[in-house]
Amino acid sequence: xxxxxxxxxxxxxxxxxxxxxxxxxxxxxxxxxxxxxxxxxxxxxxxxxxxxxxxxxxxxxxxxxxxxxxxxxxxxxxxxxxxxxxxxxxxxxxxxxxxxxxxxxxxxxxxxxxxxxxxxxxxxxxxxxxxx
Numbered sequence: 243x244x245x246x247x248x249x250x251x252x253x254x255x256x257x258x259x260x261x262x263x264x265x266x267x268x269x270x271x272x273x274x275x276x277x278x279x280x281x282x283x284x285x286x287x288x289x290x291x292x293x294x295x296x297x298x299x300x301x302x303x304x305x306x307x308x309x310x311x312x313x314x315x316x317x318x319x320x321x322x323x324x325x326x327x328x329x330x331x332x333x334x335x336x337x338x339x340x341x342x343x344x345x346x347x348x349x350x351x352x353x354x355x356x357x358x359x360x361x362x363x364x365x366x367x368x369x370x371x372x373x374x
Contacts, residue, residue, distance in 0.1 A: 261334035272296040299331035
C-alpha cells in the first residue's frame with residue numbers, strides 16, 4: 243500500500259545517510275589512492291576511474307549541500323535535478339535512476355552499432371559494384 247508521510251521522510255533520511263556514508267568510504271579509498279600516486283605507484287584503470295568518480299562526486303557535493311543546509315530549499319531539489327540531472331553525487335542515486343542511465347547508454351550503443359552496420363553494408367555494396 244501507500245506509505246505515510248512520516249515513513250517517506252524516514253526513508254529519504256535513510257537514503258541520504260547511506261549516501262553520505264558511501265561518499266565517506268569512497269573519499270577514504272580515494273585518499274589512499276592519491277597517497278599511492280604521490281609515492282610513485284601506478285593505478286589500475288579501475289582505480290583511476292574510481293578516483294575520478296569520487297573527485298567529481300566531491301565537487302558535486304558543494305551545490306548539493308546548499309539544498310541540505312538552507313531551510314526549505316530541499317523542496318526545490320526535484321526542480322534542480324530535473325534541470326541538472328548530473329548534479330547529485332553518484333552515491334545518492336537510486337537504483338531506478340542507475341537502471342535508467344544504463345538503458346539510455348545501451349540504447350545509444352545499439353543505435354551506434356546499427357549505424358555502423360549500415361555503413362559497412364553500404365561500403366560493401368559500393369566495393370562490390372566497383373569491382374563487379
